[in-house]
Amino acid sequence: MSHHDHDHSHEPVAADEPPAGARARALEELLVEKGAIDRDDVRHRIDWLVSRSPADGARLVARAWVDPAFKERLLVDARAAALEVGLDPGPSPLVVALENTDAVHHVVVCTLCSCYPKALLGPPPDWYKSLPYRSRAVSDPRGVLGEFGLTLDEDVEVRVVDSTADIRYLVIPRRPGGTEGMREEELAALVTRDSMIGVSRAGPPLLFKS
Amino acid sequence: MSYRVGQQVRVAERSHDGHHRTPSYIKGKTGRVERAHASFTNPETRGYGRDGLPEKELYLVGFAYDDVWPDHRGGRDRIYADVFEHWLEVTA
Numbered sequence: 001m002s003h004h005d006h007d008h009s010h011e012p013v014a015a016d017e018p019p020a021g022a023r024a025r026a027l028e029e030l031l032v033e034k035g036a037i038d039r040d041d042v043r044h045r046i047d048w049l050v051s052r053s054p055a056d057g058a059r060l061v062a063r064a065w066v067d068p069a070f071k072e073r074l075l076v077d078a079r080a081a082a083l084e085v086g087l088d089p090g091p092s093p094l095v096v097a098l099e100n101t102d103a104v105h106h107v108v109v110c111t112l113c114s115c116y117p118k119a120l121l122g123p124p125p126d127w128y129k130s131l132p133y134r135s136r137a138v139s140d141p142r143g144v145l146g147e148f149g150l151t152l153d154e155d156v157e158v159r160v161v162d163s164t165a166d167i168r169y170l171v172i173p174r175r176p177g178g179t180e181g182m183r184e185e186e187l188a189a190l191v192t193r194d195s196m197i198g199v200s201r202a203g204p205p206l207l208f209k210s
Numbered sequence: 211m212s213y214r215v216g217q218q219v220r221v222a223e224r225s226h227d228g229h230h231r232t233p234s235y236i237k238g239k240t241g242r243v244e245r246a247h248a249s250f251t252n253p254e255t256r257g258y259g260r261d262g263l264p265e266k267e268l269y270l271v272g273f274a275y276d277d278v279w280p281d282h283r284g285g286r287d288r289i290y291a292d293v294f295e296h297w298l299e300v301t302a
Contacts, residue, residue: 094247111233138235138289139279158287164231165268165292166250 049118056087057120057170058191060097061202062184065175075099078170082120090119098161099172100198105152106159107145107198108169109137117168121193128197138162148199161198171196176203211295212267217243219271219298229257232297236289240301241273244290252294267295 017025031037060078063085064071074081078095082088089095095117098106110116111134116124127133136144141160145152152158161169173195179187190203213219223238231253246269251262272290275282 096245096247111235112231139282141287154285159272160287160289161270162233162289162291164233165253165294167247167268167270167292 049123052088052090052119052122054121054191054193054196055188056122057117057193057196058188059085059087060120060170061172061191061196062188064097064172065187066184071099071172074172088119090117094166095120095168095170097170097172098159098198100174102156102174104157104159105198106161106169106171107137107141108161108163108171109134110163111135111138112162112164115163115168117170119168120170121196125193145199148194150200171198173198173200173202176201179203211298211300213243213246213269213295213298215243215246218301219243219269220301221271221293222297222299226254228254230254232293233291235278236271236273236291236293239273239278241271241277243269244272245270247292250294252296268292269295269298271298 014021028037028039028042032039060074060082064074070081070084073084074097078097079089081097082095098108100106110128114124114129114134116128118124133144138160141158142152145158163169173191175187176190179190192200192202194200195202218240219242220240221232221236221238226232246267249265249267252264252266253262256262269292270290271293272288275285275287275289278289
């Protein structure tokens with residue numbers, strides 16, 4: 001028990017709590033005690049964040065693939081387009097969608113921290129937050145893409161987009177060939193998290209059929 | 211100072227004590243305004259609990275790889291970053 005008196009424990013709820021986790025928990029305890037934040041509010045925000053997933057962003061991409069007018073609206077204002085299909089675009093003021101084509105390939109990074117369109121993709125993968133990705137995605141993008149298994153022709157222009165401020169970027173990957181007859185719901189299953197960051201292509205469908 | 215899409219701009223080559231959102235690899239480099247996003251509160255003051263006012267215009271600036279890293283063999287590849295207006299300068 002600490003020096004102050006109250007009715008709850010400061011013990012972690014998880015075993016083997018890492019130092020960073022302990023530090024975050026200590027800060028939360030202090031901020032709650034001082035009335036700066038509310039514990040329920042923190043809980044709700046975390047619940048909201050982990051309930052988002054790449055399936056949300058995939059719905060936007062699949063709709064854009066089948067509906068050119070929707071794609072135009074998505075490129076103009078991704079936040080409004082997300083609301084249009086019933087998705088919650090989150091607190092970020094501006095979401096910008098970037099279209100990959102046979103001539104231009106976008107890949108997103110945040111060199112200064114780990115900015116990511118969490119409302120549409122869920123929490124970012126660990127590698128996205130790692131120093132090697134954050135530095136090498138800008139200094140050697142084609143090398144990094146190669147490590148993800150993506151080799152682009154020399155005549156494709158690679159655009160590395162460093163999300164350094166308030167904008168969150170979502171990549172619209174190219175629609176895979178041979179999917180002409182597929183319905184929107186089937187197409188959405190081809191849109192992976194990594195393809196919406198720009199480190200891979202969308203598809204192919206069903207690597208492991210049951 | 212506001213800038214228009216397509217305009218050539220240089221990122222100020224100055225150091226800044228404390229939190230700011232201009233990555234060092236583009237400081238002093240010349241690029242082109244690709245998008246004028248909107249205005250946002252200034253992270254350099256907002257980061258210290260202040261209101262971040264007045265708001266600053268935010269631009270997406272694109273650079274040729276060769277202009278950022280002269281020995282890079284980037285070909286036509288480009289690098290984009292969001293830069294606030296007070297970090298941009300007109301080029302001669």
